[in-house]
Amino acid sequence: MALMLILAVAALLPAGVARAEMADAGESGEERVDEEGRAPERMPLRRGGEVPPWERVDAPSGEELRAAGWTFIDEDARPGTAVAGLTAGTAGLVVHGLGHWMIGDPDTALLLFLGQGVSIAVFATGIAMRRIAPRSTGLAGASDALAVGAGGLFAATWAGDVVGSFRGTGSPAAFPAFTPDGASLELAFSRLFAQGMHVRDHGVIAVPLRWSRLRIHPELHADTRFDYRRAQLAIGWRIPLDRLSSLELRALGDDEWQRASSAGRTRLGGESVMRLDAGTVVSHLTGLVWELRVGVMADALALESVQGGRRMTADLLRITVPSETALELAVNPVVHLSAGYRHRDDLLVGTWGDQLGVFWGRLGIVPRNRIGAEVLLEQGAFFRAQLGLRWVFAEAAAAP
CATH class of the missing domain: 1.10.287 (Helix Hairpins)
Known part of the structure; x- marks a missing residue:
């Protein structure tokens, strides 16, 4: 008896739904027709006869739907x-x-x-x-x-x-935290972890100037007794490739000297710096930046020795093609990480083996209230750690 009752109720359900639709169409149970005798198209019904907003003839815009509390989900999101x-x-x-x-x-x-x-x-x-x-x-x-x-x-x-x-x-990932345009002062303390090295600690001062396209970056490294010094200057012109990526062409030069080893070098040349945001190719990888630097430099190595009280200097000139590659990722709008490899030697850090250069990593804090910080670690023949602060003293609008 119970089974028969269930089957009977199931058989009556379609008829009940049909009668409800007919009653909704007209009081007489017959569908309304227009002047030409055609029945109007019936909107699909949902809960309680409600038609979803996006299926109405006068469907509202996306902004109106969001204002009404509707949310949109990307069908391709994983x-x-x-x-x-x-x-x-x-x-x-x-x-x-x-x-x-x-x-x-x-x-x-x-x-x-x-x-x-x-x-x-x-x-x-x-x-x-x-x-x-x-x-x-x-x-x-x-x-x-x-x-x-x-x-x-x-x-x-x-x-x-x-x-x-x-x-x-x-x-997408957080957008890369670029250094804001304008003028800033950077101060850093660097320590070289190497036994027997005459120069282990030195300071760094830089005054980078950044406008929409123009980049000027003077920098000085020196210890308190000037047993080690390095002065460098880079002038670049930035060419945007799209909203996220860019190409910068630079003219640069630096002079480095270490008194203890009576050795130094002077470099002059230029380089190109390409910054490619992965979001240019894959949208959800926005914020992961690949940087590649390739330059051509005239490198003059200076060696000094004392023989019989007479100072002799031999200058060795060569053409080099220094290169560097790095990855940068904005963990959030404030903290960003970067790591890379620099294929050229360094008078203090040296190189990792005979054929390699210097590996490095950086943790940066984007300037908030014009104050930022960074930690730089380098590994070549020796290990070096550097802690720095950045003060943005002129925003782009106030920069000359």
């Missing part, structure tokens, strides 16, 4: 997971894009994997050129620059996979 992020950071080092594939974003995964393949091919080309090029030719420097750039691209595609896998594809 939430990030800790498992995908950890996988991208470990196994993804071998196969870039693995983390994005795990969160359901195969398009970005394929793009990162292709970027990895390009970086490996360019790196192999640079290494092959380095082996066949004489050390004294410019081809050797160009091959090193290719290898450094390829290494930076490899790191960028891997880091993009890690960041995107943790954060997901629904919302």
Whole structure:
């Protein structure tokens, strides 16, 4: 009996719904018709006969819907997971894009994997050129620059996979925290951790001037007794590539001297600095910036010795192609991290091995109320740590 009662109720339900729709159409139970005898199109019904706003003929705009409390979700958004992020950071080092594939974003995964393949091919080309090029030719420097750039691209595609896998594809990362335009004063204390080195501590003072396009950066390094000094000046012109990325062309020179080793060097030349925000290619990776610097410098090395009370100086001039690559990530609008590799030697830090340069990392605090700070760590033959403060004393509008 119970089963028969259930079947009877189920059979009556469609008829009840039909009668309700007919009653809604007209009191007589018959559908209304227009002058030509056609029944009007009926709006799809929802709870209680309510028609969703976006299905009405006079549908409101997106702003009106948001004001009424409606929310919009990107259908292509994929939430990030800790498992995908950890996988991208470990196994993804071998196969870039693995983390994005795990969160359901195969398009970005394929793009990162292709970027990895390009970086490996360019790196192999640079290494092959380095082996066949004489050390004294410019081809050797160009091959090193290719290898450094390829290494930076490899790191960028891997880091993009890690960041995107943790954060997901629904919302972009924080925008990169650039130093504001204007004039600022930077003071830093640097310590070299090396036994037996005559110069271990020195100070740094810089007064960078930044306008919309023009960049001027004078900087001085020296210890209290001037046993070590380094003065440098860079003048650059910034060319925006899009809203996030840019190319800067610089003319620069520096003079460095260390009294204890009776050695110094003077460099003059130019370099190009490309800053490419990953958001230019993949929107949800906005805030991850890859920087590549390549220059051509005339490098004069000065050596002094004393023989029989007579000072003799021999100047060695060579053409070098210094290069540097770095990654920067804005953790939030205040804190940003960066790390990189500089392919040239340093009189204090030295180099990591005979064929490598200096690895470095930086933690920066964006100026708030015109005061910022940063910690810089460098590792070559020796380790150096630097703590600095930045005071923005003139905003761009007030700068001359």
